[in-house]
Amino acid sequence: MAIYKRVLSSILSVLIGAVFIFSAYSKLPSLEQFGWTIVETTFLSWTMAEWSARILIGLEFFLGILFISHIKIKRIAIPLSLFLLSLFTIYLLMVMKHYGPNGNCGCFGELIPMTPLQSVIKNAVLIATIICLAFNSFEFKFRFINLVTVLVLLACSLTPFLWLPPESIYVYDKETPLNRPIPLSLLYDSEINKPPAVELRKGKHIIVFMSLTCEFCRKAAKRLRIMKEKHPELPFYMILNGDKKKLPEFFQDTKAQNIDYSSFNGAEQFSMMNDGYSLPTIKWVSDTTVIRESNYLTLDENEILEWIR
Numbered sequence: 001m002a003i004y005k006r007v008l009s010s011i012l013s014v015l016i017g018a019v020f021i022f023s024a025y026s027k028l029p030s031l032e033q034f035g036w037t038i039v040e041t042t043f044l045s046w047t048m049a050e051w052s053a054r055i056l057i058g059l060e061f062f063l064g065i066l067f068i069s070h071i072k073i074k075r076i077a078i079p080l081s082l083f084l085l086s087l088f089t090i091y092l093l094m095v096m097k098h099y100g101p102n103g104n105c106g107c108f109g110e111l112i113p114m115t116p117l118q119s120v121i122k123n124a125v126l127i128a129t130i131i132c133l134a135f136n137s138f139e140f141k142f143r144f145i146n147l148v149t150v151l152v153l154l155a156c157s158l159t160p161f162l163w164l165p166p167e168s169i170y171v172y173d174k175e176t177p178l179n180r181p182i183p184l185s186l187l188y189d190s191e192i193n194k195p196p197a198v199e200l201r202k203g204k205h206i207i208v209f210m211s212l213t214c215e216f217c218r219k220a221a222k223r224l225r226i227m228k229e230k231h232p233e234l235p236f237y238m239i240l241n242g243d244k245k246k247l248p249e250f251f252q253d254t255k256a257q258n259i260d261y262s263s264f265n266g267a268e269q270f271s272m273m274n275d276g277y278s279l280p281t282i283k284w285v286s287d288t289t290v291i292r293e294s295n296y297l298t299l300d301e302n303e304i305l306e307w308i309r
Contacts, residue, residue, distance in 0.1 A: 009136045010070070012129060017067030019126065020081070024060035024160075026109035031057065031164045032219075034106050040226045041094045047168040054160035059084060061156035070140045072149055078134050082127060089123045092116045167297045175298075180290045182207075182283065186269045187239070187262060196262045198237060201288050204308050205235045208296075209274040209281040212242030212250045220280040220296035221254035227301045228258050234304055237261065241270050 027034050035053035039046055063084065066077040088107070095105055096116040104113040107122070114122070184207075188195040200207060208224065210217035224236050238261035240250070251257055264270055274281050282299060284291040284307065291307075 005136050006138060009133060009138055012133050013067045013070060013073065013137065016081070016126065016129060016133065017064040017069075019064075020060045020067065021064030023108060024057045024064065026111040027053075027057050027060075027106065028109070028160065028163050030106060030109045031160060033222075034109075035166075036222060036226060037095070037106060038091075040229065041091065041098045047166070050166040050168060054164075054166065055157065056084070056088075057160040058157035061159060062153050065152055065156065066149075070138065071145060071152075073137045073139050074134070076149070078130055078137070081130055085123045085127050085130075089120055092120050092123070096120075175292045175294060178290050178292055180275075182285060182288055182290050183272055184285070184288055186266075186273055187264065190264070190266060190269065192266065193264050194262070196237070196260075198260055200237060200285065203235075203287070205237050205285050206304060207283045207285050208236065208238045209270070209279060209283070210238055210240055211279050212240055212246040214279050216296075217280040218250065218254050220282070221250070221256040221259070223296055223299070224259060225254060225256040227299075228256075231301050231305060232258075233308070234301060235308060239264050239270070239273070241265065241267075 031053060032050075034057075035046075035050040038044055038049040038053055042049070044052060059080070063077055063081050066072055067081075071077075092105055092107075093116075099116070101117045102115055104110070105116040105119045107114055107119040184201050187193070187200065198205075208220065210221065221238065224238075228234055228236055236259045238256070238259055240247070240261055240263050242263075242265075244263050244265075247263065271277055280296060282294040282296060284294070284304075
């Protein structure tokens with residue numbers, strides 16, 4: 001290979017590798033949200049999505065290192081990167097169908113916001129560059145290269161799991177039946193709060209107590225919103241405590257407008273209904289009796305559907 005072609009090939013390989021590594025690195029801070037977006041836009045379950053998100057990020061790290069180090073480019077890096085970029089592009093098209101062409105697709109996390117359309121164009125340019133590299137690439141070969149490749153793959157694959165382990169690996173205590181009364185009349189008898197448009201004292205409801213400024217409450221609202229989109233019959237209702245001026249910011253972040261809610265102020269009454277100040281709290285309520293409480297990470301929509309039936 002002529003020296004200028006070798007230099008050009010090396011530059012392209014390093015640039016492609018840098019893009020993959022940056023793409024993986026930028027997703028780590030918002031890894032949880034990346035998995036939830038996969039749930040929202042694909043057929044995958046919560047568990048499959050959170051594992052898939054970490055595996056994809058690990059593969060991006062792996063490909064980046066292969067391209068930069070000029071190891072196994074022809075046999076592994078090029079075919080695997082073309083497959084991965086095609087898979088990402090299909091995913092982006094699904095995101096566009098779900099959200100439209102605007103918004104941050106999360107391909108570079110929150111570091112560089114990109115719309116799905118911009119990311120599709122970026123993928124097309126990368127695919128074309130990789131195809132060009134396929135005809136002009138060179139590789140380093142040395143003893144134990146296969147062992148090194150396997151070790152790099154293992155290290156890259158483990159990185160996202162060590163950064164933020166998936167929730168499915170944790171074992172939570174089984175939720176015990178409560179059968180405890182809840183004073184929901186406080187919602188309807190308040191002098192300073194508008195009563196709910198829904199009669200929560202009759203029938204079965206999943207009532208969620210949240211604060212407008214609580215980070216984990218917002219995560220819970222995002223997760224509930226995704227469940228509600230997939231199963232509109234889920235009887236979610238949010239009781240939101242805090243300054244009403246923060247409502248637009250809350251809904252802009254969570255996009256949970258598909259869930260009915262009431263804004264409620266009054267710390268003592270809120271605490272009486274919530275059994276304390278720990279938030280978010282998810283209560284399974286039948287009439288005026290709390291049947292059980294759930295963590296938003298372990299809340300299972302299929303269990304709720306079976307319960308309301």
